[in-house]
Amino acid sequence: MPYHFTIKSQRYVFDDLKTLLAKATPFRSGDALAGLTASSYEERVAAQIALADLPLKTFLNEVVVPYETDEITRLIIEEHDAGAFAPISHFTVGELRDWLLSDAANTNTLEELADGLTPEMVAAVCKLMRNQDLILVAQKCEVVTQFRNTIGLHGNLSTRLQPNHPTDDAKGIAASIVDGLLYGSGDAVIGINPATDSPAAVANLLNMLDGLISKFNIPTQSCVLAHVTTTLQLINQNAPVDLVFQSIGGTEQTNRSFGISLSLLDEVYEAALSLERGTVGDNLMYFETGQGSSLSANAHHGVDQQTCEARAYAVARRYSPMLVNSVVGFIGPEYLYDGKQIIRAALEDHFCAKLLGLPMGVDICYTNHAEADQDDMDSLLTLLGVAGCNFIMGVPGADDIMLNYQSTSFHDALYLRKVLDKKPSPEFEAWLLKQQIMDGDGNRLPIHAEHFLLNEF
Amino acid sequence: MSLYIPKHTTVEQDEWQSLKAFTAARIALGRTGVAIPLKEALQFKLAHAHARDAVYAALQEKELMQALQLFHLPIFSLCSKANGRHEYLQRPDLGRQLSEPSIKQLTGKKPNGDIALILADGLSATAINNHALRLLQLLIPLLQQANFLLTPISIVQQGRVAIGDEIGSLLQAKIALVLIGERPGLSSPDSMGAYITFQPTVGLTDESRNCISNIRPEGLNYHAAAMKIFYFINQSLRLKISGVNLKDEMDLLT
Known part of the structure; x- marks a missing residue:
């Protein structure tokens, strides 16, 4: 009409x-x-x-x-x-x-x-x-989810610790994890983007994360961001899978280009629930989205990219996910050209997802061919903090050396908690206090070389 | 009232500097308050500046053409339909198509070659300026010794990978080899990629190509890159395919 x-x-x-x-x-x-x-x-x-x-x-x-x-x-x-x-x-x-x-x-x-x-x-x-x-x-809006801790309460700001390494080197990844934990990062998830999607390599990383979380008794969850078919195979082999990750889009054809369908997601969701690894709740799916994916897959049907993005949230909410985030500036300047467009899109994505009842976070990020820099990210970080974003990324020094883009640093999250008086997830905060990493005001305590997290090395 | 101003730095170093041995990630940065110390912040800024400069760098065409003379191959200077960097960044479709004058340059030539060599600026002309010649100095003799015929060398401004399909098709080459500047990372502003496409034709997509990435001395060095490209070209011509169905089994041979 x-x-x-x-x-x-x-x-x-x-x-x-x-x-x-x-x-x-x-x-x-x-x-x-x-x-x-x-x-x-x-x-x-x-x-x-x-x-x-x-x-x-x-x-x-x-x-x-x-x-x-x-x-x-x-x-x-x-x-x-x-x-x-x-x-x-x-x-x-x-x-x-x-x-x-x-x-x-x-x-x-x-x-x-x-x-x-x-x-x-x-x-x-x-x-x-x-x-x-x-x-x-x-x-x-307040959207609260739980697995081994509680994410999304008003007044909280969580982080995904993203310790990527170009060759998935276990020690290299562990070094970034320890660095992040000692800066109070990692309550949303400790989530690795693997350089290779091979099931054996992903299983190694899952076991390493599971070992770290159990050994240090950290109230958080792990994720290796492999394709769902890989994760499903590993669940069936009894690998320690906490959160199941998948990139999703807002049209069937976009999802086909990602190699997924609703029935496949249904299957992996049921399989992961059967592991019963959550302690305080059973939200266990982790989805990433981003404006432009449907156009990139030639699957937009003449629908604008922001509407396509919102449609992806219909897919997400079917699975009561633990975490959802838009990877807003990752896709590049042919979709979001500059800081102004990235900031607007991030606020749109966060708003739409929250209104639809999703636990939305944002990967506040840009690539080097976009007209954007750290000042733009600082603005967006602050705006999303005010908007009540559930979580952001924690990447060492904001520089992801595997995916080659800039996200937010461990320090950025501490800045946001400080200026907006935000706290980490309550269970995780209790752990940080107990390990004498942070004080109750969100200040980092001096960490000595004998700190038990450093004994790992 | 007294104001406490420390005589020395307020920067607190992290006690786990030794962990830096395990990763190139920016760990153990230290802090002042909750902020990253200025020294580290400026190092980051410098890396971003290099990456930005690489995105806006231009191909040093004159120098390249002069240096490429040593191969005794004709050289075409071409450009895509994208007018300038801003349009190039927003319209990848235009970067995949040759401009009309460039099409005219290639039409009606009587090329007889197996392999079309194409150098395109991509997202980092710096990569091509720094690495293309030195890679070709190793690769071209390998190809010639194997008796492959080379078409003229094309240098393309404002080009994307797929522009090699149009060039390769106009030159009636069996294979298009595109050397192109990759999207700069903070630690790699001049990383070069090589894309091999069998039977280049307009309309092919990425699954039809084999890609060798991160060519630079600190990444995949020139010798290793030349051997890998030579391997793929041989396999591609032998099996008459390229892309996802052409697997890298080079390590099995050695």
Whole structure:
């Protein structure tokens, strides 16, 4: 169905819902590359005004990717909770934006609403919001998950310790882990991107992590970010798998390019649950996403990259994950060109995921061919801290020597905890205090060469 | 009221410097408050500056063309459809296509060669400026001794890997070998990649190629890289494939 809006004598017509959404999206290079952006500033605002007047019910009747050929669309429609949606079913997209910002929308009401919202509704309202709106609403959401500790409580900020090494050298990885732990990092997960996906190599890393966590009695969980098929094979061989990782996208075809489907994810999820390795909870999936993956896989169906990204969250929430994060600036400047676009996209991703009920973190990052630097990352880090982001990455000196990009350092997390008075996960904080690594105010204590974590070497 | 200002540094060193022996990661950086000490922060900035300069570096075309004379092969100077670096970075599709004048240069030539040698700036012209010639000095004699015929050498500005498909196809080569600057990392601003594509044709994607990455003295050195490329070219011509189905079994031979 076409949508339109007239400004003075210029009548703008948008052929269908996906076109309206795309044209209403704040500018980014990936949508331009896909040929989906508004052709003028005026057309973009015309699309936003038309979108503001669109009844939310429209999203239940008009899909952006065909129902018949896309299992994510079917998932979104079939899992939609009409009861949760009922209180806002009379809203337009614009009215939803105003309501979200009102005091009537609080932590409880937003939690109850989550299953009544579809990714496209959330993507749509996001396009009408300024950065401060995205921050304010996200901050109201609280999404708490548990495995061996508790992540996402208001007032907490956690980190994934990311100790990558270009050749998966066990000692090299352990050196980065110890460095991170001694800087208070690693409560969300200790997660390695393996340089090779071979099952034997991944099993070695899993055993090494399991050994470290047991030996030092660390209240955290491990993950080796291999493909789910590799992890599934290792679960069946009784390898010590805590969290199951997978990259996911927002269309069936994108996921096919990642070598996955919902049925495969179902299978690995059930297999991992059967291991019963969590102590305080059983959230155990870990998903990474990022705007641009559908375009990169030639699988976007004419849908803008931010909407495709939000659709990936429908996949994620099917599995009550422990952690989800967008790898926002990793994909490169042809999708998000500069610091401004990366910052906007990260705030969008965090907002959309939180509103849909996901434990969202962000890999605050950039590559060397993007127009961005540490100052941009500092801005984004601070904004996401204010927005209540569940976790960020902890990479030694912000420099990932395996993946060749820049993320956030152990020090960055301490900065954010300090300026915003945030704490690590409570179980992990108790461990840091006990090991005399941090004090109760979040200050690093002096660490002597005899500290027992250093005995590992 | 008195203000305490220490006479010496406020930087606290980490006691685990010895762990640096196990990894090139930036560990044991120390701290002042919760911040990274300035010395380390400036080292990081310098590494980023090198990477940024590499992204915006230009091919030293004149010097390259002069130096490449020693191979006695014709040389084409080509460019893609991307106008300048900003467009190149945002439009990878344009970096994969030859400009009209470049197509004209190659059309109607009567090449007879097995292997099209292509040098493209990619994301680090510095990599090509530093390493292409020295790699070719080892590789070209190997190819000539094996009686392979080489087409003219193409030097491409604002090029992506897939531009080799169009060049190789216009030159009717059996194999396109693209040497290209890789995305710079903080510790590797001049890493060069080599891509081998059998029967280059417009429209091929990455699974049709074999890639040899991280060519630079601190990574895969010139000799090892030349041997590896030579191996892949031999195997590719023999089996008439390239890409995911052409496995690297070189180590099994030695």
